[in-house]
Amino acid sequence: MGILVNKDSKVVVQGMTGSEGAKHSRAMKEFGTQVVAGVTPGKGGQDFEGWPIYNSVAEAKQKHDANVSIIFVPPAGAADAVLEAAHAGIPLIVLITEGVPTVDMMRAVQEVKRLDAESKAGGGQGVRLIGGNCPGLVTNGECKVGIMPNKIYEKPGRIGLISRSGTLTYESAKLLNDAGMGTSTTVGIGGDPVIGTTFADVLPMFEADPDTDAVVLIGEIGGADEEAAAEYIAQNMKKPVVAFISGRSAPKGKRMGHAGAIIMGDVGTPESKLAAFQKANVPVADTMPEIIELVKKALGQ
Numbered sequence: 001m002g003i004l005v006n007k008d009s010k011v012v013v014q015g016m017t018g019s020e021g022a023k024h025s026r027a028m029k030e031f032g033t034q035v036v037a038g039v040t041p042g043k044g045g046q047d048f049e050g051w052p053i054y055n056s057v058a059e060a061k062q063k064h065d066a067n068v069s070i071i072f073v074p075p076a077g078a079a080d081a082v083l084e085a086a087h088a089g090i091p092l093i094v095l096i097t098e099g100v101p102t103v104d105m106m107r108a109v110q111e112v113k114r115l116d117a118e119s120k121a122g123g124g125q126g127v128r129l130i131g132g133n134c135p136g137l138v139t140n141g142e143c144k145v146g147i148m149p150n151k152i153y154e155k156p157g158r159i160g161l162i163s164r165s166g167t168l169t170y171e172s173a174k175l176l177n178d179a180g181m182g183t184s185t186t187v188g189i190g191g192d193p194v195i196g197t198t199f200a201d202v203l204p205m206f207e208a209d210p211d212t213d214a215v216v217l218i219g220e221i222g223g224a225d226e227e228a229a230a231e232y233i234a235q236n237m238k239k240p241v242v243a244f245i246s247g248r249s250a251p252k253g254k255r256m257g258h259a260g261a262i263i264m265g266d267v268g269t270p271e272s273k274l275a276a277f278q279k280a281n282v283p284v285a286d287t288m289p290e291i292i293e294l295v296k297k298a299l300g301q
Contacts, residue, residue, distance in 0.1 A: 004187065005137060011033055070094040086108075092130070097132050132196075136148065175291060207239055219243060
């Protein structure tokens with residue numbers, strides 16, 4: 001079954017009628033995802049390639065019992081789209097949009113956390129945001145809520161994959177697939193400074209998932225998410241974890257493409273991340289293909 005999404009997930013697409021929303025709605029449907037409706041304010045009541053369009057997420061949720069939303073809304077309105085989905089009671093929200101103003105993301109993430117705590121206190125399942133600036137997530141052979149290529153994820157595997165990068169998510173998933181292992185669920189958490197879900201949030205889900213035997217973590221220089229993940233692994237994980245850190249060869253002072261690739265003092269450097277994983281007994285691959293060797297070794301193959 002994997003984690004977070006499966007064949008029973010019912011997905012509403014915010015921004016379905018835009019070019020990106022339309023393209024990826026079709027791809028998700030082709031994968032087998034239950035895409036049930038779209039939301040575009042002002043176009044409610046229209047039919048879009050067989051999908052009903054609503055003016056609000058609340059209406060789409062009520063009509064179709066949607067439990068996942070994926071957002072293809074321009075940066076200026078993306079945070080408000082997150083808040084709309086969260087207040088409509090959608091338990092899993094995936095924000096694909098990049099370039100969302102940091103102050104907007106801070107506001108959205110804080111409100112999602114408040115609603116999550118409120119929901120759980122009342123016996124609900126909570127509210128989770130993945131992203132922004134992320135490729136989404138996919139449980140192999142069951143459900144894709146994102147923009148990753150379909151072919152890589154058709155066959156179920158048993159390796160959990162978490163990544164800050166977009167392209168490296170696909171590359172590592174293909175390497176695992178070609179090696180005959182494949183992935184159970186792939187979660188792209190996003191590369192911005194402020195995101196809704198971190199490595200340390202996803203790791204316990206994979207630890208508890210009976211369909212996941214090991215975890216591959218794709219990190220980047222900048223930020224402290226990898227260090228926090230290493231601390232969680234050392235204290236809580238029994239399943240093996242293999243890591244890869246991109247950007248390790250970047251010259252000092254070089255500005256990287258991802259907004260989250262910010263080094264603050266001694267935190268966020270390649271050295272600090274490698275040291276944290278070494279302390280947690282997590283092997284770190286020097287190259288992408290080496291990930292396969294380390295996973296096989298960790299599984300005793």
